[in-house]
């Protein structure tokens with residue numbers, strides 16, 4: 001029903017991703033080259049019919065949209081009083097770090113992990129405590145000795161979990177989330193669970209919300225959710241924070257109010273409401289398309305480029321490519337690929353410990369574009 005094959009020219013649209021040279025192909029930053037669901041665009045047009053844009057408040061429908069979606073598709077019952085609006089997940093994470101931890105505190109990350117967490121931590125004068133995950137050549141698991149050592153550090157006060165994980169695409173099992181939750185309570189470390197990628201998932205797979213696992217998890221966590229990744233509304237600055245614990249909620253609310261990121265713009269609420277009430281059919285087709293793209297990459301690499309191994313992940317449209325066999329550090333590798341073929345992918349070292357010999361590639365694009373990217377990658381490797 002929806003057309004994901006159509007190439008849409010995004011040049012000269014002020015897109016960060018597409019602000020590149022004529023011959024270049026961007027498969028780096030995490031936004032998709034698909035138009036958002038038409039149901040969402042229609043909601044924007046509806047809002048545009050009124051020509052006055054003032055300060056906005058949240059309608060009941062905004063709360064209902066999140067609550068019903070998470071209940072129906074993710075099995076999490078959220079209480080309306082525990083939800084608050086925030087102008088984006090990264091601003092929320094940054095604000096939480098600034099106001100809920102102290103200067104020089106350590107913040108624990110399972111690595112490799114989303115690069116902006118590093119910026120948020122360091123830019124706020126806190127320290128990153130990396131708990132590197134175990135990579136077994138095909139996938140990732142948590143090294144609980146390393147994690148426990150990190151959490152037991154007396155200056156560790158916060159852990160940010162990316163659930164599901166960017167850049168590896170890992171969907172965390174319930175047992176992992178439970179164990180992380182127990183360790184964090186034992187060492188008095190608060191959890192931020194960034195669940196922005198939770199709706200981009202292999203058909204028939206499910207993600208487990210951190211807060212759904214146990215009362216312990218619910219009581220010690222701040223969950224960040226949004227329609228922006230799944231519905232390609234990145235940059236629209238609309239998200240929600242789910243904070244069941246009254247004391248933590250009080251501090252989070254104060255934090256985002258102090259940082260002036262607690263108020264929606266005219267389109268922020270409409271985006272979430274239309275996505276979570278009318279976007280399901282589009283999302284299911286998107287997920288089938290992304291899954292197919294992943295399989296195309298897997299087959300291509302196996303047949304044409306065995307030096308690069310796809311680390312299969314069932315979430316996100318971001319592929320984590322193991323380039324260890326190429327024996328070239330990822331920043332140098334990504335720069336060479338870009339220079340020689342115009343393909344722009346992310347170097348794995350931006351994602352911290354464990355990323356040195358990996359690349360991250362965004363495959364949320366029409367298949368012809370994906371095949372162009374893969375041919376460029378093949379050429380780049382043969383020219384090394």
Ligand SMILES: Cc1ncc(COP(=O)(O)O)c(C=O)c1O
Pocket residue numbers: 030087088089090091114162166194196197226228234235237238239
């Ligand atoms: C894990 C994760 N969190 C947050 C964001 C960005 O969130 P926002 O645009 O709401 O700040 C991204 C974008 O790639 C992401 O991958």
